[in-house]
Amino acid sequence: MTLWVRYRHGNSEGFGALDGGRVHVHAGDVFAAPIPTGEVLVREQVTLLPPVRPGVFIGLWNNFGEAAARQGLARPEVPLWFVKSPRALSGPDAPIPMPGGYGGRVVYEGEVGLVIGRRCARATEASAAEAIFGLTCVNDVTALDLLTADASFAQWARAKGCDGFGPIGPAIATGLDWSSLRVKVALNGRVRQDYPLSDMIIPPGRVVSMISQEMTLEPGDVIACGTSVGVLPMKPGTTVEVTIEGIGTLRNVFASADPPGVQPS
DSSP states (O other): OEEEEEEEETTEEEEEEEETTEEEEEEEETTEEEEEEEEEEEGGGSEEEOSOOOSOEEEEESOBHHHHHHHTOOOOSSOEEEEEOGGGEEOTTOOBOOOTTOOSOEEOOEEEEEEEOSOBSSOOHHHHHHTEEEEEEEEOOEEHHHHTSSTTOOOHHHHHOSTTOEEEEEEEEESOOGGGOEEEEEETTEEEEEEEGGGBSSOHHHHHHHHHTTSOBOTTOEEEOOOOSOOOBOOTTOEEEEEETTTEEEEEEBOSSOOTTOOOO
């Protein structure tokens, strides 16, 4: 297993393999035989960025059995998906800002994210599974009252695409067995979500294959696989932590106002 991170060190940005408290710097393309430079940075001396910059950031709805049963929803036969704005992207420790002029509910959704490692178009399930480079943690933040503000039109892109509403990270883990993992979400240290990925209705390879029939996926694209029970509104100042063993903990604070200079990096 390898943990790939992107980082800022001084005025420069780069990527490398995280090993304990050290980042082994690499050059080239993380998806195409990256080359170790020999440089090693201490983890505390770098700022972690989103581990990838997706051209397309996709999220799934109603993809876990327990949540579907709890809400009385039918189990879907195809992925029910939406697109999050690339400007929603943010990384570890970045603030989650409240949208300007909005005072409604904002909820967290802890999820696993699939990172695509090679071009994938009209792929079989087997080849789609091979196109998944690795896994990362995702917090699919949602302005819940924007989603349902107009009874005639569910506003998925607006509710989920606000600035800072797509934290991912802290790393991309390769070589993990997704079906053995759990997603845990803690608010101010109290666990609110804890569910197994084995409860996923449509598994990763099939998700990627089905989406690729309609949309070509490129290296770096991210698909958040949906969430399960335990989603709740956040209060301003809340620290939300999404943890998946083998990947790490994605930690962000929900801010009461729009912090200046919030950028995906």
